[in-house]
Amino acid sequence: MGNLNKLITRLLEKAETLTLDGSDNDIAILRAIMEDFQTKDLDISLYHLDPGNNPYGRNILINNGTIEVVFLSWGPNRICDVHDHGVSCGLVKVIKGNISNIIYSPDKATGEPIHQQEEYVVDDVFIEVPKDSWHQMKNNLDEFSYTLHVYAPPVTDMQVFDKEKKQLITVNDKCGAWTTDTEHHLKVKQL
Numbered sequence: 001m002g003n004l005n006k007l008i009t010r011l012l013e014k015a016e017t018l019t020l021d022g023s024d025n026d027i028a029i030l031r032a033i034m035e036d037f038q039t040k041d042l043d044i045s046l047y048h049l050d051p052g053n054n055p056y057g058r059n060i061l062i063n064n065g066t067i068e069v070v071f072l073s074w075g076p077n078r079i080c081d082v083h084d085h086g087v088s089c090g091l092v093k094v095i096k097g098n099i100s101n102i103i104y105s106p107d108k109a110t111g112e113p114i115h116q117q118e119e120y121v122v123d124d125v126f127i128e129v130p131k132d133s134w135h136q137m138k139n140n141l142d143e144f145s146y147t148l149h150v151y152a153p154p155v156t157d158m159q160v161f162d163k164e165k166k167q168l169i170t171v172n173d174k175c176g177a178w179t180t181d182t183e184h185h186l187k188v189k190q191l
Helices: 002-017 024-034
Strands: 056-061 068-076 088-097 099-104 113-122 128-129 134-139 145-152 160-161 168-170 185-190
Touching: 002 024, 002 056, 002 068, 002 145, 024 088, 024 128, 024 145, 088 099, 099 145, 113 128
Parallel strands: none
Antiparallel strands: 056 068, 068 145, 088 128, 088 145, 099 113, 099 134, 160 168, 168 185
């Protein structure tokens, strides 16, 4: 637990150097801090949250209005919906497991997310999440996988794509990247 507390302390110490505009500079600052974070001795059981019927359990470790740190427990073979991160940028580190990061871009005519590429990410590898990017993540294993997410500023007004209904749904900060919790929907836009 100490190692993760040290990471959070370092993130908070560097928070004033962030521009909070979703820039590549902010991603570089977050990456420089997180590169020293060692996960081999991390006691995952301290942070694990059962996802129930959702793709992942979402354990918010800190959200101080500048930085948000979230530990995700991915259920076996689970996939989240395609989503953005509002005005935030971030960095994801795979703590344990095998995750696909599936990248999308909006169709210019319809606004519907179009698949661009897929990358496979394993233990201790980073995924960059630039501002205005769209992606989807998937646990490729028959067992739990774990990821640590750092966002600046904290994620608000995240849009999640409902593929069946062809809707962009803006969710509140109590919801993850799924469309099934309708009580967390702030706005629905038909595409």
